Amino acid sequence: MPDTAKTPASIDFIDLGAQRRRLGARVDEAILRVVDHGKYILGPEVAELERKLAQFCGAKHCIGVANGTDALLLGLMAKGVGAGDAVLVPSFTFAATAEVVALVGATPVFVDVQEDSFNMDAASLEAGIAAAKKAGLKPVSVIAVDLFGQPADYDAIENVARRHGLWLMADAAQSFGASYRGRKVGSIGDIVTTSFFPAKPLGCYGDGGAIFTDDDEIARIIRSLRVHGQGSDKYDNVRIGVNGRLDTIQAAVLLQKLEIFEDEIEARQRVADRYNQRLGNIARVPRLMPGTTSVWAQYTLVTDQRDRVIASCKAAGVPTAIYYPLPLSQQTAYRRYPQPDAGVPVSERLAKQVVSLPMHPYLDEPTQARVCDAVRAALG
Ligand SMILES: *Cc1c(COP(=O)(O)O)cnc(C)c1O
Numbered sequence: 001m002p003d004t005a006k007t008p009a010s011i012d013f014i015d016l017g018a019q020r021r022r023l024g025a026r027v028d029e030a031i032l033r034v035v036d037h038g039k040y041i042l043g044p045e046v047a048e049l050e051r052k053l054a055q056f057c058g059a060k061h062c063i064g065v066a067n068g069t070d071a072l073l074l075g076l077m078a079k080g081v082g083a084g085d086a087v088l089v090p091s092f093t094f095a096a097t098a099e100v101v102a103l104v105g106a107t108p109v110f111v112d113v114q115e116d117s118f119n120m121d122a123a124s125l126e127a128g129i130a131a132a133k134k135a136g137l138k139p140v141s142v143i144a145v146d147l148f149g150q151p152a153d154y155d156a157i158e159n160v161a162r163r164h165g166l167w168l169m170a171d172a173a174q175s176f177g178a179s180y181r182g183r184k185v186g187s188i189g190d191i192v193t194t195s196f197f198p199a200k201p202l203g204c205y206g207d208g209g210a211i212f213t214d215d216d217e218i219a220r221i222i223r224s225l226r227v228h229g230q231g232s233d234k235y236d237n238v239r240i241g242v243n244g245r246l247d248t249i250q251a252a253v254l255l256q257k258l259e260i261f262e263d264e265i266e267a268r269q270r271v272a273d274r275y276n277q278r279l280g281n282i283a284r285v286p287r288l289m290p291g292t293t294s295v296w297a298q299y300t301l302v303t304d305q306r307d308r309v310i311a312s313c314k315a316a317g318v319p320t321a322i323y324y325p326l327p328l329s330q331q332t333a334y335r336r337y338p339q340p341d342a343g344v345p346v347s348e349r350l351a352k353q354v355v356s357l358p359m360h361p362y363l364d365e366p367t368q369a370r371v372c373d374a375v376r377a378a379l380g
Helices: 016-023 026-037 044-057 068-078 096-103 122-134 154-163 216-225 248-259 261-279 306-315 345-353 365-379
Strands: 061-065 085-090 107-111 138-145 167-171 191-195 209-213 299-302 354-357
Touching: 016 026, 016 248, 026 044, 026 248, 044 061, 044 209, 044 248, 061 068, 061 216, 068 096, 068 167, 068 191, 068 209, 068 216, 085 096, 085 122, 096 107, 096 138, 107 122, 122 138, 122 154, 138 154, 154 167, 209 216, 248 261, 261 299, 261 365, 306 354, 306 365, 345 354
Parallel strands: 085 107, 085 138, 138 167, 167 191
Antiparallel strands: 061 209, 191 209, 299 354
């Protein structure tokens, strides 16, 4: 802590300390209970959390897993996706979405996103399916991503997926808690995955993730896969699996955080509203599609003056971040994979224009005013 009154307090991009102060000793006590009862692997807190998360979003099954990437991987493994299969993914996303497809031996096919929502464009999905077929692949699945906390356009995506016989996985790493036309994230898609990485809207104190599905058989397979393909007992292995369990201590942390999650989502919306109000006339602020809510994992501006915004914020002690500076289809590891004939021009353009501002439920008005002043100084 700076000790001079004149130094402005540094601004956190995501202030996890404020949440710790609010929760008080509750999380620490929950952790200590696990340390004492000793059921560190798949202890009672994991089952309790799975029950509460399923209830929260209206899914039939929830399976706690080690992280959001394993959640995606286990979803593909449970469905038997492999060599010769194509999985359609947006190009403008975090690497994990496409990485898991390549890891199971299938081919990620990149499709473009919508300018307004940053999420998968159903028309480009259609073109991506054609590109996959042209490359001699069998399109089997689509992974939609709810970027920055807003659900993808599931009606349009489900419509294309259904017509082509693809099953749908929702990468809801950034959007757990959001909703789409009356449906809660977690209940949309054949398999839904999320992440509890500390910086996500519902984060734990390390790595964690979860999978949601209404399909009894898929849930049963995923429960087996997350423990080395376990069968009727520990040393009966009926399929090739992984060690992909959610830690009991992380489940205990999440149970406490879940208690205040709804309230935090409302606080995030208030922060987003204030940004919209103060920056809407000088930059392109995020737009929610009709009927959707966001949990605002990020608050992202689109501007062709990005360098100016970042420099002005830096000078004012305001942290910024770029999610994502390069679409996956332009990354070294992913360049060789197919994309639609028309390419993914929106993803490529957004990667040059996006900049994310501090966003968390405890961002107070004076601090937010400082952020807005710094942005306005660059663009106003
Ligand atoms: C964070 C994230 C993941 C991966 O989650 P981890 O828990 O870090 O493995 C996957 N997809 C998206 C879109 C993410 O933002």
